[in-house]
Amino acid sequence: MFISYPDFTALEPQIIKMVSGGLASCADLTQVEGGLFNDIYRWIPQEVPGKKKVPHVAYYLKQYHNSHRSSVFTPPAIDKKIRCTLAFKVHCLFNELNEDLHITAQIHYMEQYDLLVIQGVPYPKPLVAYLASGEVLWEPLALLMTGIGRLHSIRAKEVFINNELYENTSFRDFKLQLQYYDLAAGMEASSALKSSIIDLADRYKTQKYTLLHGDLNSRNVIINSKDNSFGVIDFEQSHVGNPIYDLAYILSEVYMACLYHGIDMDATMHRLIQAYTKSNTTFDLKNHWVEFKKHLGVQILYRLHGPSKASWSFYMTDMKKRAHIIEVAKLMIMQRMQFGEWS
Template sequence: MNHNIEPGTIAEVGIDREAAAHCLTLLSSLEGAANVQLWPADAGVWNNVVIEAVTPQQTYYFKQYREFADIPNYSPPRIPTEQRAQVAQIAQTAAAESFIDGYRLVPAVLARDNTAFVMEAVPDADNLLGYLSSGQCPEAITTALPAALARFHSAARSEYYVDTPLSDNHFRDYKVDLQYHNVAQSLDPERGQILRDFAEWYKQQQECMAHGDLNSKNVLITSGGTAHVIDFEQAHLGTPAYDLAFILSELFIAEIQHKQNPAFHNLSRAFAERYLGALEGYDSSRVAREATLHLAAQVIYRFKGPSHKVWTSYVTDEAREEVLEKAIALIVSEPQPVTAVL
């Protein structure tokens, strides 16, 4: 097999040699994976390696999981590399089979081993954050994406995954503490206690598989307008409302920032209504009420968490104050359905 990589090329473009060799090994099992060009890709903050692999036939992405390193502002639990990889593979494979609305929104995993996998690439795509920050609102955000997310939650019930690493919720609980408990510290005592109690309640819930990190960088929009979802490594057993509120928080923020733009009017409500209308096997009114408290916490965290500049640097001070005032007001002991407060 001719990989067509000169000895210095990998180092010159910033790719770890061990990871590159690992990538090429997995690619060798795929038809036509010859004459490969490798390029580094954004791997986020969790000490993964991501490589874009381009062949004459198509483009792939390789993702390798490693032990959590010391990360500024974060102290994740030391989950074994193999477990992290297995969670991502199980979740993405399940999602690829059910995250569908006329087309498959989740790239298929094509080759894998204990610590890495190769998946399809999403061609000609940019992340949703870029669209939202620049005042663009792709139609798929309120059509295909919420409907497909509902199908995923309807299909991926927890009973199918209790004997898999998805049932180990150490990382989920770490994220809940990082976000919800930290947000609670910034609130008045009554609201802070409501949010802390809610966070502890959520840790006991295991209704379905949740993506766990459904933010706007993990939603891709192609030049043709289709939406796609990636990065399932934080998947866990939780509730549908968690994922719903996670992405709603960013739509809610963008809607207020761009309230003079008609394309953003009722954006978050349209998403929630489409999602709840497609959700099967749950009490939609209960999901909607739970989502309100998740939404409040996630919105506040987008402004006060350690990575706030990533998510909200485009938001003006005036919009920020309006968003936070509305989000804080949602934290009550008997929340309204999310569709009533958006």
């Protein structure tokens, strides 16, 4: 069974041939760094039947498996078809909600093979590369916040509550364990900071406002370096929760980059939060402001202390600046710091 996306139908015969022969042994494919359960291959078709070849566009074939591929993490054992279906459906939903934003990472589901085919962004550059060099791209970042706001504006109770596929509590709890409980475990038993982080994670499990991306990091936002159009990928960790989790997830990296590079953090956060609140009128962020900033602090600490810290803070070689950012994050969590009113 094929769930067709118009731009991909013409490619199916070539993809089927590659899958049948085994993706790993196909000379036309280059394996790239993949996800926790997935093998990902980069493919540049020599010819797309009936279509003019678009320069600098690759396709990514993402094949799902039941056994995980990570030597660092032990993710929950969720059937590959469930993860693949969730990733496809939420990816399509995000793109459909944001057709006017020139989203470029289109997707196709070849269900028979547990395979997603994703059209790459032309002239691709991940957001993390811009943040590392101290570039804040206002336009794509504001559009990203607009797009995420639209996704979050769908009330969970109307579509996603009591739907096991979308609630995805196993992956939600895996991320909370990794980013909150494990982080807190390394702190002194009597630490108020430790208690605050644990309480934040416990409370999050009770909050079911809307559908989230769930892994909204700067490597999952790909920007066209020529025209600043962008694509968002990797929705398999989507779950029902509080929008502040997605916001803290991506804005923690923006916040860190601003502090490290000396960029006007208040102006940056104000502009991005405004773009978000304008597109999501069903959720009043001001009612969750203190809690949002606590999550922001935790996400910053995780990116500086967690097992994948090299992926997010590799450019922060100045130890004094790193130490300052860590202290700022702790003050956020403990509410001992005054903030600009970004909203």
